[in-house]
Amino acid sequence: MCFRQLFSNGSLSIHDVVQSDTGSYRCVVHVTSNDGFTWTYMSRRSVISMPDLPKFDVQPSDRTVGKGQPVVFQCITVSRAAAKVIRMNQAGNG
Structure with a gap:
């Protein structure tokens, strides 16, 4: 059984990886300023393969x-x- 846990710092933990977990993963952060502008920051891509x-x-x-x-x-x-x-x-x- 696959178990995923998303931590408050944005980290993702996947226990007992299965074939459907394969693919690309990245962190995405949206920051909105006081004047309403939104910036998006993306980490580099990480790949799970089996x-x-x-x-x-x-x-x-x-x-x-x-x-x-x-x-x-x-x-x-x-x-x-x-x-x-x-x-x-x-x-x-x-």
Whole structure:
């Protein structure tokens, strides 16, 4: 669950960042003078980014083989971040 907290000094704290939190952030301050003029001050932009989750380009398919024959299950992932494919056996243990 994402939790955001805005402090009185203008700081923003985001706990448990999720994909929808990605994007550009900046501080914006509006100051209005006694004579009614308003100035806007903007901080530099800061970006939150997260690596894309890996996607399977090729997934294993069912095979029928005889006893003693070899079998190959292909698992190919596509990801910007380094992904590690872990082999799972019949019981689901790596």
